Amino acid sequence: MSVLPDPGASRAVLIGTSRYDHLEQLPAVSNNLTALADLLTGPLSLRMPAPHVTVVENPPDPATVMEPLRQAAEEATDTLIVYYAGHGLIDPRDALTLALPLTRPDRVETCLSYDWLRHILLGSRAERHIVLLDCCYSGLALGRMSASEGLADQAAVEGTFLLAASAETRTALAPVGDTYTAFTGALLDTLLHGIPGGPPLLDLETVYRHLRLTLEARGHPVPQARNRNSGAQVALARNHTDLPPVPVTPAAGPEPDKRPWPDPASIRTVTGFFTNLAAVREASGLTQQEVSRRSAGRISTGSISRLVNLETLPATWSTTAAYLSACGVPADQIRQWHSTWQELRRNTTTTPQARAVPRSDTAEPGKARRRLSNLWRGHRH
Incomplete structure (x- = not known):
């Protein structure tokens, strides 16, 4: 049964890097953060209290990200939402890293390891976790499709729905001149306008299927998802086309x-x-x-x-x-x-x-x- 999180017992941390010293600029990421924060606190989504949504934009180092993540993980008892938009890179261990403004592709210490983020989720007291990754190679967070089940499970967290903008070998898309990146733009549109003929609550499984169809039809990278336990039943909004x-x-x-x-x-x-x-x-x-x-x-x-x-x-x-x-x-x-x-x-x-x-x-x-x-x-x- 789909359920909307209780906003008073939930937290969200939205992380994004739009400006880089050594990588291509992603100005749309800044718009992603603003729009998603407004949506989560507004009447068309979860109506989360503004203090429960933390935006970390252009963090100078990994520590600047980890501290608000730890605090949100300690405070959330219902649902914890973690979002990242920016460049994704692959480190020498074939693992996903999240690029920051000073990241150099050849210097792993300048990145934020996804595994560090996952470690925070493992220690969270929230019953459910939603991880949204809008970056290249974000499917690596789900585990290599060719890897054994045991290895893939290392990337998962119980009670989690992980939604990645692209497969582990694919880049994500940020069309030049567009207000938002391709994945986040489609996500925002879905939550704001609903899915005709869809269920009353836009649970993550429904949103994922709709995003796959929408983005594939546009010729954009196809998102990937992984569900643990009841994560897919968490809803991010009501289906406004059905109201x-x-x-x-x-x-x-x-x-x-x-x-x-x-x-x-x-x-x-x-x-x-x-x-x-x-x-x-x-x-x-x-x-x-x-x-x-x-x-x-x-x-x-x-x-x-x-x-x-x-x-x-x-x-x-x-x-x-x-x-x-x-x-x-x-x-x-x-x-x-x-x-x-x-x-x-x-x-x-x-x-x-x-x-x-x-x-x-x-x-x-x-x-x-x-x-x-x-x-x-x-x-x-």
């Missing part, structure tokens, strides 16, 4: 309600509660005025706006129940929402940081978003 453009009235009789309602069972944090609460109205196809009207005066449009933008749980359940009912959420799901609200209420303390359903491995929440843009100030072309 009702007008109010939907539930069908009478035994016909099941097929609208893509958010799953309250996947909610672990207060942030996730309100993110999914806002998504309920989108799934219903109703405006705030229509929701208010259907509530028979129990909830005003102003109350709806305030409800979905709260930062702490409401002390009473009645307004939330009226909102869910007016949106058309089935009664059994409303009961699940109530159970989630009760559990979060029981476990919410007076400390603002402690707002997640407790788990034995719950990490401290993220610090303010660190946009480590253009750290190498002396670099000019």
Whole structure:
């Protein structure tokens, strides 16, 4: 079953190198980072809090990348997303390395080894990991196709979906003059506009299949993927082509309600509660005025706006129940929402940081978003 990560318990680290001293420039990478960060924090994707998305652009050395990766790996308990765009190189051991601004192809110490990144993922407390690699030879991260299964498994991390822009022997594509690189541009377009006829949630397996068809039809490098356990079921967005453009009235009789309602069972944090609460109205196809009207005066449009933008749980359940009912959420799901609200209420303390359903491995929440843009100030072309 596909599931959207709880944004309050998830983290993303977006790494990219657009400027190089000794390699071809990739100006589109900077646009990739900005657009992907905006998407992950916006209403069309996961609605992650801005402090939970770290952008590391043009890092001067591997240490500048490793520190935010370690912090995100410690903080994430639901899903950890790691993205890299830039040049990919092959080191003398036939392994993937990620190029940085000062990278020299003949000096492995100037690169970021993918194996170092993988080591961070192995120590993460997140249940699921998403790795997106938009670089040449990125398929090496999946293991050589001709290698034994045991060797290929060394490149994998449990609970991970790894999506690579190209095969282990192929270069990726950054068309001159295009706003984005070929792979990331197709990914952004898919998540922003949806897949006609696709499932309600754009899980990674669905996104991968769509990207393969799309990029192959364009004559671009064909992406590769590897799934471990439930990684393929993680969704990065709702399928916006399937959201009702007008109010939907539930069908009478035994016909099941097929609208893509958010799953309250996947909610672990207060942030996730309100993110999914806002998504309920989108799934219903109703405006705030229509929701208010259907509530028979129990909830005003102003109350709806305030409800979905709260930062702490409401002390009473009645307004939330009226909102869910007016949106058309089935009664059994409303009961699940109530159970989630009760559990979060029981476990919410007076400390603002402690707002997640407790788990034995719950990490401290993220610090303010660190946009480590253009750290190498002396670099000019």
